[in-house]
Amino acid sequence: MPTTTHIDGFGPLSMTTPTTTAELAQVVRAAAAGSTALYPVGGGTKLALGTPPTRSGQAVSMHGLARIIDFPARDMTVTVEAGITIRELRDTLAREKLRLPIDVAHADRATLGGIIAANTSGPRRYGFGTLRDYVIGISALNDEGNEFKAGGRVVKNVAGYDICKLLTGSLGTLGIITQVTLKLRPLAEEQAIISLACDADKVEQILANLHGSRTRPICLDLLNRLAARRVFEQAHLPVPDAAWVLLVGYEGNADAVSWQVQQLVKEVGILAKLEARVDFTAQPLWDALVEFADRPGDELVLKSSMLPSAVATFCLNADRDGAALRAHAANGIVYGHWSADATLDCAAETLKRWRESSGTIITRCHSEWKRTLDVWGPPRNDAWLMREVKAKFDPKNIFNPGRFVAGI
Amino acid sequence: MTSAATTATAPKLADRMRAIVGPTNVLASPSDLVVYECDGFTIEKNKPDVVVFPTSTEQIVAIVKACGELGVPFVPRGAGTSLAGGCLPIGGGVMIALTRMKRILEVNYRDRYAIIEPGVVNLWLTNHIKPNGYHFAPDPSSQGACTIGGNVATNSGGPHTLKYGVTVNHVLGVELVLPDGRVVQTGGPHEDNPGYDLTGVIVGSEGTFGVATKAWVRITRNPEAYRTLLGVFESVDDATNTISEIIGAGIIPGALELLDSLILQAVEAAFRFGFPLDAGAVLIMEVDGLDAGLDQDAERIVEIAKRNNAREVRRANTEAERLLLWKSRKQAFGAVGRLAPSYCTQDGVVPRTKLPEILRFIRAVGTKYNIRIANVFHAGDGNIHPILLFDERDADQVKRVLGASHEILDECIRLGGSVTGEHGIGVEKIDFMPKLFSPEDLAMMVRLRSAFNPENRCSPQKMLPTAGACIEQSKAGRHAAM
Numbered sequence: 074m075p076t077t078t079h080i081d082g083f084g085p086l087s088m089t090t091p092t093t094t095a096e097l098a099q100v101v102r103a104a105a106a107g108s109t110a111l112y113p114v115g116g117g118t119k120l121a122l123g124t125p126p127t128r129s130g131q132a133v134s135m136h137g138l139a140r141i142i143d144f145p146a147r148d149m150t151v152t153v154e155a156g157i158t159i160r161e162l163r164d165t166l167a168r169e170k171l172r173l174p175i176d177v178a179h180a181d182r183a184t185l186g187g188i189i190a191a192n193t194s195g196p197r198r199y200g201f202g203t204l205r206d207y208v209i210g211i212s213a214l215n216d217e218g219n220e221f222k223a224g225g226r227v228v229k230n231v232a233g234y235d236i237c238k239l240l241t242g243s244l245g246t247l248g249i250i251t252q253v254t255l256k257l258r259p260l261a262e263e264q265a266i267i268s269l270a271c272d273a274d275k276v277e278q279i280l281a282n283l284h285g286s287r288t289r290p291i292c293l294d295l296l297n298r299l300a301a302r303r304v305f306e307q308a309h310l311p312v313p314d315a316a317w318v319l320l321v322g323y324e325g326n327a328d329a330v331s332w333q334v335q336q337l338v339k340e341v342g343i344l345a346k347l348e349a350r351v352d353f354t355a356q357p358l359w360d361a362l363v364e365f366a367d368r369p370g371d372e373l374v375l376k377s378s379m380l381p382s383a384v385a386t387f388c389l390n391a392d393r394d395g396a397a398l399r400a401h402a403a404n405g406i407v408y409g410h411w412s413a414d415a416t417l418d419c420a421a422e423t424l425k426r427w428r429e430s431s432g433t434i435i436t437r438c439h440s441e442w443k444r445t446l447d448v449w450g451p452p453r454n455d456a457w458l459m460r461e462v463k464a465k466f467d468p469k470n471i472f473n474p475g476r477f478v479a480g481i
Numbered sequence: 482m483t484s485a486a487t488t489a490t491a492p493k494l495a496d497r498m499r500a501i502v503g504p505t506n507v508l509a510s511p512s513d514l515v516v517y518e519c520d521g522f523t524i525e526k527n528k529p530d531v532v533v534f535p536t537s538t539e540q541i542v543a544i545v546k547a548c549g550e551l552g553v554p555f556v557p558r559g560a561g562t563s564l565a566g567g568c569l570p571i572g573g574g575v576m577i578a579l580t581r582m583k584r585i586l587e588v589n590y591r592d593r594y595a596i597i598e599p600g601v602v603n604l605w606l607t608n609h610i611k612p613n614g615y616h617f618a619p620d621p622s623s624q625g626a627c628t629i630g631g632n633v634a635t636n637s638g639g640p641h642t643l644k645y646g647v648t649v650n651h652v653l654g655v656e657l658v659l660p661d662g663r664v665v666q667t668g669g670p671h672e673d674n675p676g677y678d679l680t681g682v683i684v685g686s687e688g689t690f691g692v693a694t695k696a697w698v699r700i701t702r703n704p705e706a707y708r709t710l711l712g713v714f715e716s717v718d719d720a721t722n723t724i725s726e727i728i729g730a731g732i733i734p735g736a737l738e739l740l741d742s743l744i745l746q747a748v749e750a751a752f753r754f755g756f757p758l759d760a761g762a763v764l765i766m767e768v769d770g771l772d773a774g775l776d777q778d779a780e781r782i783v784e785i786a787k788r789n790n791a792r793e794v795r796r797a798n799t800e801a802e803r804l805l806l807w808k809s810r811k812q813a814f815g816a817v818g819r820l821a822p823s824y825c826t827q828d829g830v831v832p833r834t835k836l837p838e839i840l841r842f843i844r845a846v847g848t849k850y851n852i853r854i855a856n857v858f859h860a861g862d863g864n865i866h867p868i869l870l871f872d873e874r875d876a877d878q879v880k881r882v883l884g885a886s887h888e889i890l891d892e893c894i895r896l897g898g899s900v901t902g903e904h905g906i907g908v909e910k911i912d913f914m915p916k917l918f919s920p921e922d923l924a925m926m927v928r929l930r931s932a933f934n935p936e937n938r939c940s941p942q943k944m945l946p947t948a949g950a951c952i953e954q955s956k957a958g959r960h961a962a963m
Contacts, residue, residue: 140545147725148832150861153897170731192673206650207679221925226915227645227830229862230899231636231685231942232906232917234926235649238681247677259731284591287705289771378671380592404672405592433677455665458932459677465928478676 078132080112081125081476082440088114092137094220100133101218101249101471107307110474112244113473115187116158117341118179121437122191123244123476124448130471135186135419136462141165143226150226152210152254155186171257174201176368186250192242195363196322198379199403200291201258208252211237211249226254246481247466247475255295261324265334266292266355268360269302269345270315273392279319279344280402286340288333292322293403294362295388300397303368308361315346316392319402320362322355365399366408366409373411373420373438377431381405387430394423407431417442436479449478485840490753491530495585498533499577501543506534508583517558517576522566522909528554529576530794536581538656538664538694545692546662548575556940557658557692559599559631562623563650564828565592565907567635571942577692579630585609588700594653594670594702599693603637605696618645621903622811624830636685638903640736643861644769645701647903649684655669656695662938670697679713682944685786687905688940690933704769705737708779710805712786713757717856720762721836723789724860727766728833730785732778735769737861738810741840743820744855746772751816752809760792763880765810771798806810813857814868821870827886829893830902833863842892843867849888850881864902865893891916906944923942 075084077180087212091097104111110466114120135156142152146169153162161195166172176195183193194203214371215425221237240247272280283293297305301318302323305311323333334349343345350358375396376399384402391398396409409423420435422444427433428450435448463470463481475481495509508514510532518526528555535541550553554574561568565959570576583600590613597606603624608614619632620639627637632648633655654668668680713722716738724737740748741762749756756763764786768778783794797803817824818887831839840856843865847854858866869885871878889912892901900906900913914923926945930937 111762114719145832145834147729149728150832194673202646203651206646206677212954215921215925219921220943221919221921221924223922225865225897225899227832227898227902229638229830229859229864229902231638231647231903232899232901232910233922234929235636235682235685236648236925236929238678239929241681242678259728262731266703281591282723287771289702324773325770326777328777329771332771332773376673380589380670406673432671432674442575453666453668455675455676456676456681458665458679462623462679462929463679463933465932466925 078114079112080120080132081123083126083444086112086130086132088132090134090137094138094214095346097133097138097249097251098214098218098220100131101214101216104471105216106219107468108469108471111221111249111471112473113186113249115156115184116179118183119187119191119193120443120452122433125443125476126473127475132141132231133249135184142252146171148258150209150228150254151257151380152226152252153185154183154252155189155250159183159185159188166257170260172260173207173255174258175204175207176363178364185253188254189241189250190243190245196320196401197293198401199293200322200324205238205320207256208237208241209255209256211240211250212252213215213240214249214251214451216248216469216471219247222250224254237257238475243257244477246477248461248472263325263330263352264355264359265323265326265330265335266358267321267347267349268313269319269321269335269341269347270313271317271319273316275318275344276319279341280385281298282344283321283404284340286337288323288336288340290321290325290403292320293401294320295384295400295402296320297388297392297398300399304326304358304361304365307364308357310358313346313348319345320358322359349457353401368410370412370414371410371437373415374436375427375433376436377407377415377427377433378409379405379431383430391427417445421446452479490551494553494575495531497542497547498531498549500531501547501812502535502540506536506675508532514568516880517561517570518576520561520566521564522569522907523566525566525569525908526572527573529570529908530573532576534578534581537665538658539729541577542662542664544575544577545658545660545939548718550659554938554941557634557688559604559628559634560626560926562627563631563635563907564904565786565901567905567943568909569908571908577838579628579692582694586695590615590700592670593700595698597629597696597698599628599633599696601629603627603629603632610837616703618651618701619648628699629696630693633684633696634686634688634943635903638859638864639669640738640859641817642859643737644733644735649681649702651699652680652684652696653699654697656734657685657691659691660934660936668697686921687907687944688858689930689943690803691939706772706775706895707735707767707769707803708775709803710766710779710782711795711797711806712766713792713795714762715765715790715792716761717840718837719790720764721840721860723786724836725790725834727782730781732768732781734766734782734861736765736767737859738765739763739856739858739860740765740813741856742808743853744813744817744857747816747855748809750819751812752805754805756809756827761863763936765806810857816867817855817870821872822852823871823873825869825871825882825886826866827889828901828904829865829890829898831863831865831893831896831898835896835898836860836863839865839892839896843889846888850885852881852885854885857871859902862899862902870937875959908943911944914944915930
């Protein structure tokens with residue numbers, strides 16, 4: 074039965090669900106022959122990212138391509154089809170005490186191909202990096218419907234160009250990812266998350282202290298009052314009564330985690346009200362922190378990129394803008410989330426101000442706002458080279474046309 | 482298609498270069514050029530027409546533009562420690578030696594990055610930031626000589642990649658002069674710049690995209706403490722099973738290095754560490770991080786090693802002992818000279834659990850070709866470095882070494898691995914590319930290269946096979962560390 078969908082307000086687009094790579098290849102060849110656009114869709118959790126489509130074409134659901142191809146657990150790698158959900162991947166890996174240490178909201182819907190295309194990350198990126206550090210092999214369909222691959226199935230490999238990196242974060246504009254090999258990490262033996270509740274004047278001092286801390290956090294998330302309320306309520310925990318809450322995460326073996334929790338108390342205990350949650354008691358807060366990235370009520374989400382040392386000042390200024398603010402403080406990434414009360418004028422004004430001191434993109438807003446708001450911001454100095462790469466990979470411009478940076 | 486300068490045009494080329502970088506920064510006499518005819522891969526040699534030593538990005542722009550006008554190829558070069566012929570000047574032309582661009586431009590501890598010029602030696606950066614408790618994580622065994630620009634080109638590894646990753650995991654951005662003279666900056670100190678991760682494909686492109694003139698690299702805090710263990714095993718199988726079990730137990734050691742009995746003899750003769758000469762294999766197992774968690778990890782490692790029939794597990798009790806152990810490992814290749822007049826090493830990778838299989842295969846190949854083969858390698862990554870011992874004056878031995886090398890690499894592919902874990906394709910392994918990749922895969926790589934280097938004037942005939950560019954290898958021999 075034919076189904077239809079909208080992508081970022083554009084549509085209706087007919088949606089096909091191929092169940093084999095060969096079927097998908099037929100879809101691509103047909104699109105190439107007619108020069109019609111293709112819009113690959115995973116779980117649909119990131120469809121608000123990017124500029125809306127402008128060319129008619131077809132949506133392609135990747136759910137039919139979701140097999141586990143090879144899982145040699147002792148090699149700590151896995152090869153799967155791109156349509157697998159993060160939940161299924163996570164459960165499969167966990168049976169062998171392994172994981173992909175990338176935080177993904179809506180794991181039951183989000184697909185691996187989708188999070189790679191969108192380069193999804195979360196609070197643990199400080200300790201574990203991002204998807205580019207884990208995708209060691211990739212297969213995709215090119216503009217002619219032919220499957221090509223790069224990388225391989227071993228954790229160390231420098232044969233050929235690392236097209237895995239190029240496709241990671243390319244928002245589906247260079248080809249349709251069909252299969253992925255991941256490098257894995259062991260599940261942590263122990264985890265802890267410590268909340269530090271403090272006033273505005275202590276934020277920078279605590280962040281600076283943590284930078285030189287003897288402990289090695291894997292997460293340093295800074296939340297303003299509004300964001301903290303949402304995260305703690307979601308976790309069914311009492312909300313700390315403070316202007317700012319810093320969540321410091323640790324993972325590792327039991328000795329190392331328990332030492333770090335005690336050490337953190339020594340280092341910053343005097344500056345903030347500390348509450349430590351260890352082992353399973355930490356889980357609800359972790360989960361809420363991850364899910365905060367994509368809350369159903371969010372109407373506008375901005376993402377800013379800056380040096381980590383600029384985060385405290387940026388956040389203190391941005392606190393007036395009425396957003397729930399969450400920063401991956403040690404990575405220099407700040408998100409602002411606005412719910413129903415956001416207006417277009419207010420969004421335009423905030424975006425302009427944020428761009429004065431950071432690289433800011435819109436990761437979610439009403440599709441019609443995108444007619445006036447600049448989603449990706451001014452093109453960087455390498456935009457022309459990106460267009461050149463796009464032109465080589467997709468000369469007919471069939472893959473997600475117009476959705477990415479620099480008109481790609 | 483570009484071609485080398487002829488006898489008639491070479492002097493003109495040298496003059497153009499002198500005008501750009503000044504006469505003291507150009508080499509053009511045949512005796513000077515000999516030094517630049519190859520890197521650590523010595524099977525193929527070719528002299529460039531001229532070597533230039535630019536000191537700025539602007540000079541490099543002028544150099545590549547001049548090459549374009551004159552229709553000659555160019556190739557960037559760092560310290561020349563690469564092992565696959567990546568900086569072999571095929572077709573002559575201009576070699577752009579980056580060793581005089583060696584400034585550390587900025588170190589930002591709070592934001593954990595450094596900006597360096599390409600000629601900065603890997604170890605210089607680490608030494609520079611060591612007083613503040615930081616290091617540059619990629620640590621190839623040649624780190625005392627190799628440049629970071631070269632590390633960026635080849636995506637270098639080293640013993641600590643298992644836990645800390647390879648060069649690409651530590652490069653945030655690159656300034657690149659493209660073959661047409663345009664300068665582009667990809668990435669930078671901020672994370673998550675919107676757009677394609679061009680930095681990610683420039684790293685490891687082996688100098689075929691342009692000339693990197695600057696890099697933003699991540700600096701890493703030093704581990705607070707180490708526990709360094711030496712496991713002594715009767716057999717290589719016991720040692721490799723230990724590796725799989727350690728990692729299976731959820732411990733990611735900073736390093737896991739395996740030395741077999743043949744290499745142990747050489748290393749022991751050179752460094753007198755006290756390695757047992759009758760052991761089948763030894764494993765250097767190092768966990769690092771917070772002092773608090775290390776004893777727990779070390780105890781479990783000892784347990785696992787003993788369960789896998791380790792004869793004994795020694796601990797490095799002092800920092801001096803630890804450093805001697807690492808010196809023995811990193812200079813193992815230097816010690817090989819005690820075993821044979823020449824040697825040739827390979828850089829295959831197999832899935833970690835296939836290590837016993839590939840090592841048995843290597844033994845069998847050694848017997849088949851009557852070549853002694855020593856093994857010392859990054860076992861945690863499955864990255865093997867078999868060292869084939871021979872005498873290059875004996876043509877028959879040379880032939881057998883090449884035959885054995887190819888069989889080993891073919892077997893790596895068959896076992897699901899790769900023909901290079903860290904040394905690169907260069908010219909040496911170009912014939913293996915069609916075995917690893919389909920024509921479709923290679924075609925996409927050509928498309929990517931053409932976005933950066935459409936005329937293929939920068940490092941021509943590297944990495945990707947082109948029709949008629951097959952290399953007839955008749956000599957083998959290489960003297961470098963990894």
